[in-house]
Amino acid sequence: xxxxxxxxxxxxxxxxxxxxxxxxxxxxxxxxxxxxxxxxxxxxxxxxxxxxxxxxxxxxxxxxxxxxxxxxxxxxxxxxxxxxxxxxxxxxxxxxxxxxxxxxxxxxxxxxxxxxxxxxxxxxxxxxxxxxxxxxxxxxxxxxxxxxxxxxxxxxxxxxxxxxxxxxxxxxxxxxxxxxxxxxxxxxxxxxxxxxxxxxxxxxxxxxxxxxxxxxxxxxxxxxxxxxxxxxxxxxxxxxxxxxxxxxxxxxxxxxxxxxxxxxxxxxxxxxxxxxxxxxxxxxxxxxxxxxxxxxxxxxxxxxxxxxxxxxxxxxxxx
Amino acid sequence: xxxxxxxxxxxxxxxxxxxxxxxxxxxxxxxxxxxxxxxxxxxxxxxxxxxxxxxxxxxxxxxxxxxxxxxxxxxxxxxxxxxxxxxxxxxxxxxxxxxxxxxxxxxxxxxxxxxxxxxxxxxxxxxxxxxxxxxxxxxxxxxxxxxxxxxxxxxxxxxxxxxxxxxxxxxxxxxxxxxxxxxxxxxxxxxxxxxxxxxxxxxxxxxxxxxxxxxxxxxxxxxxxxxxxxxxxxxxxxxxxxxxxxxxxxxxxxxxxxxxxxxxxxxxxxxxxxxxxxxxxxxxxxxxxxxxxxxxxxxxxxxxxxxxxxxxxxxxxxxxxxxxxxxxxxxxxxxxxxxxxxxxxxxxxxxxxxxxxxx
Numbered sequence: 001x002x003x004x005x006x007x008x009x010x011x012x013x014x015x016x017x018x019x020x021x022x023x024x025x026x027x028x029x030x031x032x033x034x035x036x037x038x039x040x041x042x043x044x045x046x047x048x049x050x051x052x053x054x055x056x057x058x059x060x061x062x063x064x065x066x067x068x069x070x071x072x073x074x075x076x077x078x079x080x081x082x083x084x085x086x087x088x089x090x091x092x093x094x095x096x097x098x099x100x101x102x103x104x105x106x107x108x109x110x111x112x113x114x115x116x117x118x119x120x121x122x123x124x125x126x127x128x129x130x131x132x133x134x135x136x137x138x139x140x141x142x143x144x145x146x147x148x149x150x151x152x153x154x155x156x157x158x159x160x161x162x163x164x165x166x167x168x169x170x171x172x173x174x175x176x177x178x179x180x181x182x183x184x185x186x187x188x189x190x191x192x193x194x195x196x197x198x199x200x201x202x203x204x205x206x207x208x209x210x211x212x213x214x215x216x217x218x219x220x221x222x223x224x225x226x227x228x229x230x231x232x233x234x235x236x237x238x239x240x241x242x243x244x245x246x247x248x249x250x251x252x253x254x255x256x257x258x259x260x261x262x263x264x265x266x267x268x269x270x271x272x273x274x275x276x277x278x279x280x281x282x283x284x285x286x287x288x289x290x291x292x293x294x295x296x297x298x299x300x301x302x303x304x305x306x307x308x309x310x311x312x313x314x315x316x317x318x319x
Numbered sequence: 320x321x322x323x324x325x326x327x328x329x330x331x332x333x334x335x336x337x338x339x340x341x342x343x344x345x346x347x348x349x350x351x352x353x354x355x356x357x358x359x360x361x362x363x364x365x366x367x368x369x370x371x372x373x374x375x376x377x378x379x380x381x382x383x384x385x386x387x388x389x390x391x392x393x394x395x396x397x398x399x400x401x402x403x404x405x406x407x408x409x410x411x412x413x414x415x416x417x418x419x420x421x422x423x424x425x426x427x428x429x430x431x432x433x434x435x436x437x438x439x440x441x442x443x444x445x446x447x448x449x450x451x452x453x454x455x456x457x458x459x460x461x462x463x464x465x466x467x468x469x470x471x472x473x474x475x476x477x478x479x480x481x482x483x484x485x486x487x488x489x490x491x492x493x494x495x496x497x498x499x500x501x502x503x504x505x506x507x508x509x510x511x512x513x514x515x516x517x518x519x520x521x522x523x524x525x526x527x528x529x530x531x532x533x534x535x536x537x538x539x540x541x542x543x544x545x546x547x548x549x550x551x552x553x554x555x556x557x558x559x560x561x562x563x564x565x566x567x568x569x570x571x572x573x574x575x576x577x578x579x580x581x582x583x584x585x586x587x588x589x590x591x592x593x594x595x596x597x598x599x600x601x602x603x604x605x606x607x608x609x610x611x612x613x614x615x616x617x618x619x620x621x622x623x624x625x626x627x628x629x630x631x632x633x634x635x636x637x638x639x640x641x642x643x644x645x646x647x648x649x650x651x652x653x654x655x656x657x658x659x660x661x662x663x664x665x666x667x668x669x670x671x672x673x674x675x676x677x678x
C-alpha cells in the first residue's frame with residue numbers, strides 16, 4: 001500500500017526533523033513473506049525502511065511499555081485501543097506519544113495462506129485495486145481475494161479506524177456495524193456445546209501447544225514484571241508440557257485480559273503452531289460487552305470493568 | 320558403500336516387517352502441519368512432507384522427561400529417596416528425517432556426550448535409534464543448510480540415506496545399524512552401477528536449488544568481546560522487535576538447554592527435565608535474585624553468541640546451527656539468524672559497522 005507507506009515515511013521524517021519525537025515505531029519489510037518486522041527509526045535515513053501493507057499484524061503497543069522516550073507510533077484501530085489501555089494503566093503517558101493513525105484495511109492470515117500453498121511461500125504480492133493477494137513458490141502461484149484470507153479478527157472488526165491519533169495517514173475507512181460483522185458467531189457456537197464437547201474442543205485446541213509463550217509475549221496486555229507462570233515461590237503452575245499446566249496457563253492468561261483485550265489477533269498470529277487462542281479472549285470480550293456494556297480501549301479515562309466497582313454492576317452470575 | 324533399490328511398495332511392506340523389532344516414527348500431517356509421530360500399525364509416514372514445524376529432536380530429547388521419582392509415603396522404606404524410573408529403550412527408527420535434522424544430533428551430542436559428563440537419558444535414547452534419512456530435493460526459500468555445514472544430501476549422523484527416485488528409493492546404507500534395519504525390512508535389491516551417479520546428480524540439483532546462505536568464515540577470528548560489546552551496532556537494534564518468546568529455541572533442532580523441576584502428585588514426587596529457553600527471564604536467574612541476563616537485549620545476544628561464537632570457539636566445528644530455517648520461518652517478529660550471522664561475521668570493531676543483508 002504505497003500511499004500509506006509514503007505518508008508514514010513523510011510524517012516520520014517530519015517528526016524526527018522537527019525534534020518532536022526521539023524515535024518512530026513502525027514496521028520494516030520482513031526477510032520472509034507475510035512477516036514484517038516491528039522496527040524503530042531514530043534518523044531520517046532509517047525512516048526509508050518503513051513499510052505498510054497487509055502483513056503488519058503484530059501489535060506495536062507492545063513496544064512502548066514503560067518507555068521514557070518521546071515516541072511516534074504507527075497505529076491501526078486495535079493498536080490505538082491498546083495504546084489507550086496502556087495510557088489508562090499508566091504504562092505510557094499520552095503526551096509522550098505522537099500517534100500516526102492508520103485507517104486499517106485488515107491483515108492477512110499467515111496460517112491460512114500457508115495452508116493454501118502447495119509448498120513453501122517464496123513471495124506475496126498484493127494488488128490493491130483488485131483486492132487480491134498472490135502467493136507463489138516453487139511450481140505454484142495462487143491468487144485469492146484478500147477478504148477470504150483476512151485474519152478472522154480483522155474480518156469481524158468494528159473498529160478499523162484509530163480511536164486515538166494525532167494525525168491520520170489517509171481518510172477514514174468505512175466501519176462495519178456489529179450486525180454486519182457478527183463478531184461473536186464463533187463464541188456462540190462454543191457456548192452452545194455440551195460441557196463434554198466443550199472440554200473436548202478445548203483439549204483439541206491446545207493439543208499442539210509447545211508452551212513457547214509467544215501468545216503471551218506478543219500481547220501488549222502482558223506486561224507483568226513477573227508472569228504467574230514464572231513465579232517460583234510459590235509456584236502456581238508446573239513447567240512441563242502436562243496438559244493441566246498448559247490449560248492453566250491459557251485460561252489464566254485469558255482472564256488477565258478480560259475487559260482489556262482489543263482482539264488485535266497478535267496472539268494467534270505469533271503462535272508457531274496455529275492455535276486460535278482468541279477462542280478464550282473473545283468469550284471474555286463478549287461477556288464484558290453484555291454484562292458491562294464495555295469495549296476496551298475506546299478512551300483514555302475509564303478503567304476496565306474488572307478493576308473498578310459500581311453499585312449497579314451486574315451480579316446475576318453469582319450463584 | 321552399498322546402494323540398494325527399494326520399490327515404493329516394498330518400502331511400505333518392509334515397514335510392516337520392521338514393526339516387530341522397532342518402534343517406527345515418521346512425519347505425519349497433523350491439524351495444520353507435519354510432525355514426527357509414532358506410527359500406528361498400518362500407518363505410513365508421509366514422505367512427501369516439506370518439513371515439520373517442530374524439529375524431531377524431541378524423539379531423543381523430549382520437551383518434558385521424567386528422570387527421577389520417589390515415594391512420598393512416610394511408611395515406605397524408600398520414602399523420599401529418588402530413583403530412576405524404569406524405562407524401556409526399545410529400538411526406534413526415525414523414518415524420513417531430513418539431513419539437516421539428522422545432522423543436528425551430532426551437534427547436540429557434543430554437549431551430552433563429553434569426557435566429563437555423559438547424559439544417560441540422551442545417550443540411551445540415541446543409541447537405540449536408527450536414523451533413516453530422506454534427502455531433500457525441494458529445499459525451502461529459508462533453507463541455508465549448505466553454508467551451515469550440512470546439506471540436502473548430507474549423510475552425517477544417518478544410518479541410511481534415501482533418495483527419492485520416482486517409483487523407488489535409492490538407499491545408501493551407511494552403518495551397521497542401517498544394514499540391520501534394511502535386512503530386517505527385507506530390502507536387499509542391489510541398485511545398478513549407475514545408482515551412485517544418479518544420487519550424485521540429484522545431490523547437485525538439490526544443492527543448486529538452495530537459495531539462501533550465511534557467511535561464517537570470519538566468526539572464529541572475530542574477537543569474542545568485540546562482538547559481545549557491539550550493543551549499538553548490532554544487539555540493541557536487532558533485539559528491539561524480540562518479544563522473548565521461546566519459539567526459536569523450541570523449534571530449533573540444536574538448542575539443548577534444559578531446566579530441572581520437582582513436582583508432586585498424590586504421594587509421589589517427580590523430577591522432570593524440561594526444555595529451557597535463553598529467551599525466558601528465569602533462564603540463568605540466580606537464587607539471589609540477580610540475573611546476569613536481565614534484559615531482552617542480553618537474552619537475544621546470548622542466543623546468537625552461543626550459536627555463532629561461543630560454540631564456534633569451544634568446539635572448533637562450525638556454527639551450532641544446521642540451516643533448517645525453522646526459526647527464520649516461525650519467529651513471530653522476523654528475527655533472522657542469517658542476517659545476524661552475517662552481521663557478526665562482517666563486524667568491524669574499528670568502525671562499529673557490519674554488513675547488513677536481507678537474507
